[in-house]
Amino acid sequence: MRLPRPQLIRFFSTPRVAVIGSGPAAFYTSLDILKYDIPVQIDMFEKRPCPFGLVRFGVAPDHPEVKSCQERFHDASKDPRFQFFGNVEIGRDIKLKEIYDNYDSVVYAYGSSKENRLGIAGEDHPAVINSKDFVGWYNGDPRNQDLNPPLDKAEQVTIIGNGNVAMDIVRILLAPSKHWENTDITPYALDMLQKSIVRKVTVSARRGFLESKFSNKEFRECLDLNKYGVAFTGWDAETFEPLLAGMKLGRVEKRRLQLVQKYCQPAAGGKSWRLDYLQTPLGIKVDPKEPSLLKETIFRKNRVLPSGEIVPAEELNSVSNQLLILCIGYKGEALAEFGELNIPFDANRGAIPNKEGRIEGVERSYCVGWIANASRGSINSTVADSSVVASHIVADLSKVQDTAKKGREAITKLLAQRNVKAISWDDWVRIEQYERSQGRKLIDFHSMLSVCNDGS
Ligand SMILES: Cc1cc2nc3c(=O)[nH]c(=O)nc-3n(C[C@H](O)[C@H](O)[C@H](O)COP(=O)(O)OP(=O)(O)OC[C@H]3O[C@@H](n4cnc5c(N)ncnc54)[C@H](O)[C@@H]3O)c2cc1C
Incomplete structure (x- = not known):
């Protein structure tokens, strides 16, 4: 109107x-x-x-x-x-x-x-992938079609950053391939997900539970992976439950707390994921036996002062992983x-x-x-x-x-x-109709241009 x-x-x-x-x-x-x-x-x-x-x-x-x-x-x-x-x-x-x-x-x-960078040693290793490339790979961005993330070789994956993009990636990594079958995911990504051996995903963030960046809706979608037998196994409850007990929480935080408490369950040997808080990434170690993969990511732990301020602690923490995905935002x-x-x-x-x-x-x-x-x-x-x-x-x-x-x-x-x-828009409609008729996105721009040129 x-x-x-x-x-x-x-x-x-x-x-x-x-x-x-x-x-x-x-x-x-x-x-x-x-x-x-x-x-x-x-x-x-x-x-x-x-x-x-x-x-x-x-x-x-x-x-x-x-x-x-x-x-x-x-x-x-x-x-x-x-x-x-x-x-x-x-x-x-x-x-x-x-x-x-x-x-x-x-x-x-x-x-x-652009994607943000962490600025840590080893960030350019091929098994450290930024979310922009990873998301572009499964969504058919021509620039990322050859990314080929080694999901068929990585059992443990760490994601740095806990916004909604991280939640999307948790689902990509852990939902069974049948979850993606009737979507517009690229055929090569679906093929890789069918071969994937990823079993454990750790979502790591520098700050605390209250500063989590995901929305409850997206978080809930990941928790719902339990319908496929994917367990949510932890969220630093030992640190945060006592802290939060004395605080007046807003509606969103209260709901988030209810969700982690309700869904958290012990690892039972199947696929699982967890939320790690208060971790600042320092660097990676490469697997000496398989140099195309990682062995672990090293974090410095942070702690929360009674005032709520987050400060560095002395302790280091290392997380075993073969692949690291950075979800630290775009620029x-x-x-x-x-x-x-x-x-x-x-x-x-x-x-x-x-x-x-x-x-x-x-x-x-x-x-x-x-x-x-x-x-x-x-x-x-x-x-x-x-x-x-x-x-x-x-x-x-x-x-x-x-x-x-x-x-x-x-x-x-x-x-x-x-x-x-x-x-033109008419050209685009022709491309869109072609994609619908084929049931898949066209990945490279040359094929799009040729659909416009000859309608084939
Ligand atoms: C992985 C991911 C998942 C998301 N999922 C959701 C979701 O589930 N729900 C939700 O609400 N939001 C989601 N978002 C956020 C949402 O995508 C953004 O809010 C929205 O796309 C921003 O729109 P925009 O038009 O500013 O930018 P964009 O969508 O990035 O569009 C910018 C366009 O400009 C074009 N362009 C760039 N430079 C030039 C140039 N020089 N000349 C001509 N064209 C140019 C680009 O090619 C692009 O097409 C998601 C974001 C990401 C990264």
């Missing part, structure tokens, strides 16, 4: 809006702008041939209800005011300056491209021309500084989603942020008296001159 023109806002021309990225932030912002009954052209640029960002390459295969937002995103394409340019990277195929030359508003919604990066164009970037946070999505000190520029929020937030929180950003964009656009910007007309010419094959 289109919203009426906001009161007192009149449009004198058809302003052009460029949206960089095509994940949830880009789509919800575009859809929210389109809801206003205003003349506008919105052009969305995505560096990959396929849209949807982390909804396609991040969200776990057993979360189809989360991925269903893709259906909603199709609505944008039905509006002639919207156009999709897939396979067009801003900064490579089209310069950012050219975007400013041809659009009245620029929306940065390009997510976070956004500046686009190459930011310096030249005076677009601010907070390199420490990995985010564009902004006030409700308006980029500080730069006119007609906005940011939304992970690049605005330092790689934090769920799809739901993006929905709320996008609506606020869209309302600011519409209010600012109403002040555009007469636009001379050429938008898609100019960009289409530039792409043709540069021989860049942009993927």
Whole structure:
């Protein structure tokens, strides 16, 4: 449903809006702008041939209800005011300056491209894998299709970090392969899960139980693995139960405590997982007999002071594992021309500084989603942020008296001159239909392009 023109806002021309990225932030912002009954052209640029960002390459295969937002995103394409340019990277195929030359508003919604690093010795060993690559591997990101994690050789896996991505990975590692059979997991990942010998997973975090990063919903999904005989065997109860007994807990923490107490059970020799707290990773030891695998990960223990402060302790702890997966978050990066164009970037946070999505000190520029929020937030929180950003964009656009910007007309010419094959929404629909007919995702971009070119 289109919203009426906001009161007192009149449009004198058809302003052009460029949206960089095509994940949830880009789509919800575009859809929210389109809801206003205003003349506008919105052009969305995505560096990959396929849209949807982390909804396609991040969200776990057993979360189809989360991925269903893709259906909603199709609505944008039905509006002639919207156009999709897939396979067009801003900064490579089209310069950012050219975007400013041809659009009245620029929306940065390009997510976070890097993973955080631990900075410990041995981090580059092949049996230390970051979650971005691991998740990309099972979700069919072309860059990770050859990762081949040695799940057929690793009985014990440690995950560092205890956010929701870690919970997704616990399920990938421990749920039986039949759990994944009717999902969109890649065939090669399913094949590896069938050969997997992983039996024990330790999820390790530097801080304490109250600082756990997972949501109770995702945690509960892992606890529910007990229906497959996967036991949840521990959570540092000896340290935390006495501490928590004297505290007034909030609703979420209370529920989390109930869950660990209810589900914790002794290891019975089958598959199991546990939560370790107060562990700072120091380094890894490689298996001397099988140098492609690890022998253990060494942690320094931390302790909680009566004030609640967490401080380093003397004690070391070593966890036997053949594989280590780092789930310590993602980080956004500046686009190459930011310096030249005076677009601010907070390199420490990995985010564009902004006030409700308006980029500080730069006119007609906005940011939304992970690049605005330092790689934090769920799809739901993006929905709320996008609506606020869209309302600011519409209010600012109403002040555009007469636009001379050429938008898609100019960009289409530039792409043709540069021989860049942009993927249109119709092309994407063809790829999607092909994937549905085959019951699997296309993994490499060349196959996507050939489906567009010859429909085969
Ligand atoms: C492993 C994982 C699992 C998750 N599971 C859930 C879940 O179950 N539920 C939930 O609510 N949230 C989940 N999230 C969080 C959710 O994915 C994010 O909140 C959301 O994707 C952020 O949206 P975004 O649009 O900011 O970024 P993204 O989804 O990352 O989209 C950014 C897009 O911009 C494109 N891009 C980058 N640079 C350029 C450029 N220069 N030119 C053109 N395009 C560019 C990228 O290719 C990408 O498509 C998960 C996140 C991860 C990492």
